[in-house]
Amino acid sequence: MVSALLIDALKNPTKALQDLYSTRAADIDTFPGTVASHFSEIFLKTKNTFRELPPLDVAHPPESYSDRSLVRFRAMIQDTSPSPEMYLPILKGNKCGGWGISHDMNEDQWPSGFDYSNLRECTTVWAVSVPGEAAWRVEESEYPPSANLHHSSQPHKFPIPDAPHVGVQIKIYDTDSARSLKTTDVVTFVGILASEPLVSESEAPLDVSTLHVLFHQVDTIEVLEHDSLNHAGELRDELIDWIASEALGGDRDAAEWVLLSVIAKVHLRAAPLLPPSLTLSRFPQPKVGSTTPALSHVLSEILPMFLTIPLSLDILNNVKFTPESIEENLHSGILQVAQGTVVLLTESGIQEGQLVEKGIMNIRALQEVMNSQTLEYAFPYSKFSFPTDIVFVVCSEGRKSAFFQTTIVIPWQGDASADLYKSKNQVNLPSPERLSAFRSLVSAARVSRESVQVTEATSKHIQEDFVRRRQEDKSITADDFIHLMRVARLLAGSLCEKEITVEVWERAKTLDARRKSR
């Protein structure tokens, strides 16, 4: 049953807020917290109540909503640098002034005996649609897509240039909970949509879509439950087969490496145990037509956040890869994506030509993310390094990637006659049931590799193995050892196992040996 409160809030959120204020407002300092708990109680009760909220996305842009409608917005935080904004929390006649209500009030609406210390502040951030979010993640909604095309007023704040997206200024009144929000966090905001000037220092303020947040929720990795996870081994084989046959011309080893890479995440920054990057070398050039490898379509079906960057000199020289603050406005770069995003870089579009300084810097930034999973944001007179968690898969024609040093290089050895550049419709999708099983396997593998353990005996075995091998071959370094341990961990994760066994260790070793012998 849908509660009356919910209907009221949906119909006129401003009024619902005022009502709440008149009944519950004891203290302007605790009121934002009250609002957050009150409305999250209404809407987060069940999955259905939450879905009652109209979504804000590319299909339902801000223009399709009337002023001050209640919406939900799943977004990535792009910029937390705007200064907090001051607002009048109480208006004349003890009315609520936050959430944009006081915004248009003239001086005569101010409470009598106005004191500047009675102002309150709200945190202002800029949020954009989650870049590279898979189409299958966007659930069907009962709200029909709008015909309005959204043009973000700040297109430079979206990582992918010229891509359709929604960019919104977010105002969070519950400042305590807003403090923990970081750039590239994926957050679902629920709030009142309005149009307000951008908080900035510039003299000519620009009106932008603004969401006055009632409450928000930070996204966490969720394991998509599925029955077939009990037979993870078989499911895994099936998934590898599918990737191999549809995208890699039957090369199962390459498919296995791709799978191992895409389930990787940053494990430990201090050590550091970072996700490996993968180069598919000897990857054939496209013959005619599409330059997007079928791998892109396949991966986008199983990964929640996935991007393909077709590298070319033009893109490298002209597109921003790292965020940069220009005139105190943080411009985004392609690499400013949410944690857990997988990026497929294709080198097939690269031709001879000159790489200008920007291009060199872009390549350096890419390499830096691969090596240390940090992305540098440029601010005037200072650079800030932000943690990222992006997995890279590079498709390269050469023996190794032309630009990047990746942790793993695997030469492709598939069926030369296979079409690796199939269009999206040509890719044979498994049954929806199997597809969702695959997705759940990937999500489960990502989570389980976090908790993989090693027993005392296995660790002893592994240590001895390393010392022995180094005795035999002086060229084996600690890095090789770390690499093997990383592979073993990923392998155990992909099998949804809780422990690295000697068997997994040996399997990782043979897998890696097979790769090296290619």
Place this chain on the structure above:
Amino acid sequence: MTPATPRRADRAAYNNNDFNDNQNSDGTHLSVPASSAPHLSAPAAPSDEPDEIRAIWGTTVNLAETMKLFRDFLRGFKPKYRASHDRELNISTRTFATPEEAEVVLYEMYMRRMRQTGETNLNLDMANLVSYPPCKKLHVQLQKYPQEVIPAMDQVLKDLMLEIADEDQQAGMEGMQGDEGDEEIADIMGKVYKVRPFGLKAVNMRELNPTDTDKLICIKGLVIRATPVIPDMKVAFFRCLTCSHTVQVEIDRGKIEEPARCPRDVCASVGTMSLVHNRCEFADRQVIRLQETPDAVPDGQTPHTVSLSVYDELVDVSKPGDRVVVTGIYRSVPVRVNPRQRTMKSLFKTYLDVVHVKMGTSGSLSLDRSTRPAGGDRIPGVDGIAGAQGRRTRKAEMEARLIELSRRHDLYELLSRSLAPSIWEMEDVKKGILLQLFGGTNKSIARGGGGGGPRYRGDINVLLVGDPGTSKSQILKYVHKIAPRGVYASGKGSSAVGLTAYVTRDPDSKQLVLESGALVLSDGGVCCIDEFDKMSDATRSVLHEVMEQQTVSIAKAGIITTLNARTSILAAANPVESKYNVDLPITRNIDLPPTLISRFDLLYLVLDQVDEALDRKLAQHLVGLYLEDTPNTGGQDILPLDELSAYIDYARTHIHPVLSSEACDELVASYVSLRSIGGSDPRSSEKRITATTRQLESMIRLSEAHARMRFAAHVELQDVQEACRLMREAIRTSAMDPRTGKIDMGLLNTGTGAGQRKMRDDMRREILAMLDGGAGSGKGRGIKWGDAVKRLGEQSSVRVDAAEFTEVIKALENEGLLTVVGERDRRMIRRIEGA
């Protein structure tokens, strides 16, 4: 609506009994009459409601009392109060040299100094205020109502300046007699005096909230932008078009309340008041954008920025790129949605009206003062405040701790251990970098010549060369974090432009401006360059200039200029074949021109070694890490980053060691011995070049840095010894001939080693011995070429190079000691008898 009474009205009220009031009837800053005809129409004439005016609006604070308190403070504060206050807070302070020192009336002394120097600003340490018992209340008032209290203080200061001048004149003080004194007093009357309070605890700019509005606060940050000077209207001057009655209106919260009608009752025409521009009063104003420094920003968030308004003397004190601590009044003003409309919307903008600027923050090292021209960056105000007494703030506690730290016998080890504690081993490398951070003293021949004389660099440059994965980059990143004006650049990605300076058009002013690159930015700091070997030749050539002349010359877009780049360089490079080949001389391992290499004071090789025990430990460590998921933090006694940083900062700003005579002797001796190492073998025909004057200079710099680290005023024997040891260690690893193990600077400077020659000598000796001794082979019959090579190989631990062998034989042949007969494989080497 205005919460505060116009401050100038207050002043006017107090000026009524001021004897200079009549002399300044118009236009001066101090006694602006509320109207040109107060006796006729002033609606709020001070005499009417004296009590209301005297209290700060909306409070019970009585301004007269506040002024009296501050007056007492200026006339009564003695350093002893501060000392006892610090004692209460358990801050250790310097003991007074003499009992009289504690009894000096500090601010009277300062005021006399202000008179003598013509300075008009008095920097007031608020800690002094709070430690003077009667002024505890004033301290609170100053924080809460700075807008009202500071002008009152200004007024007191001026009154007292005059009073003291008067007293001094009466007492017949030197320079204050008769006419001279009159002149001084007249001078003081014409001046505007300002009290600039400072010494509050700096808060993070994120913590500022509306309750701080109109309070005095202190924040620190990085200046990212500064506007040109803007004339800012302080007092507007209106004249009635009908009756020519004039009215002056003060700006309040960024707006001028334009009189709607003529205030003269007789006239009272509506809308006739017009602004007379050239009679308005303007102040110099500059808007500065201050950004959070990386250390203050919470993880994963982008930095916030606040606007600062600075006025008059504070304009242009700080430049973009500077780290500053500012004290100011936090303001919120309503934003006019449309500038042409009068209506205010409930949208607010915040900024800081700055009253005091201090360069450098304690979080990181400030720039090296000695690189700036004397007085060039000086913050206005009486400097004595920051000298003898003023520093006795909370910082005193830190200072005492640092001095105590400097007395630790294991100081050197402790500091070097604290530098990049996550990196194991590499003790000497860390020590070298540590000394680099302290730096030698900059020396200028023409002291006091405006820095015009030649300047000898005190900056120490360090180069790390080594195998990949030996945490060179980590060290660089760490240094970048704590170094003054640290800039981190990677050789690979930086072009000459990025590393030096470039010219762009300023988006605001549309003027050509110089924007500094890494090296200029790190002027007076440390520039960390990673992947030094991958830097383009063009960029590297710029470094030649930077490292010796410490300037960058640019000629771009019609601007030719030389910029200062007085920076220490810490560079890291990989060997040519990415892994160091120990069989090759260093110059062949590093792809850098020797001229550039020789400019580094210290060059360290960081090599990766294979060793079973180490491997086992490593494997254990790695698997342990993997099992427990906990990084090893060392857990030793180390200094936290900020303390290390503070220590270095203190040493750099306060300690300027000079060479003692025994240090000089030791330097000379060490230099001579370093030079003679190569020449010790009398038989060798050619001397190796072990050390050059560059190395001597480096030794001096390193000794100075070591003395500085000890907080010592003089460079002593131990400093020089450690410097020499470091030099020797660094040379040993870098200029060590891989075959002989001998130090050979010639290897660095010219690329070929004397060791190679030495080896040839040895080979020659052996060949002759072989021929003479003739083990098995009859005298005169000679030895087969191939046999000779084989036998030499058996004797020697080093592989006998065929080419080298040929060279030696050729040389011997030329000397007529032996002869070679036969061709190719059948060649025989024969000793020439009698030779």
